[in-house]
Amino acid sequence: MGRARRREAAARRARAGAGMSERAQPFHCPYCGDENLFPREGAGAWECRSCLRSFTVQMTGMIPHPGGAE
Numbered sequence: 001m002g003r004a005r006r007r008e009a010a011a012r013r014a015r016a017g018a019g020m021s022e023r024a025q026p027f028h029c030p031y032c033g034d035e036n037l038f039p040r041e042g043a044g045a046w047e048c049r050s051c052l053r054s055f056t057v058q059m060t061g062m063i064p065h066p067g068g069a070e
């Protein structure tokens, strides 16, 4: 019963992931380097509880492969 609903939710997540709104997860704070990061719900941001900064991670585009070959 609940299985179909879960599949729907997964499909919805996959569709959302294809858009620009996908949130990248940082593993270290870009300011102090600590791993004490928590998602800041509603703001689409992350907060570092070590240096008390809040920030977002945004992908700005794709780059050419550094190897040169396609």
Ligand SMILES: [Zn+2]
Binding pocket: 029, 030, 031, 032, 033, 034, 048, 049, 050, 051, 052, 053
């Ligand atoms: Zn920090």
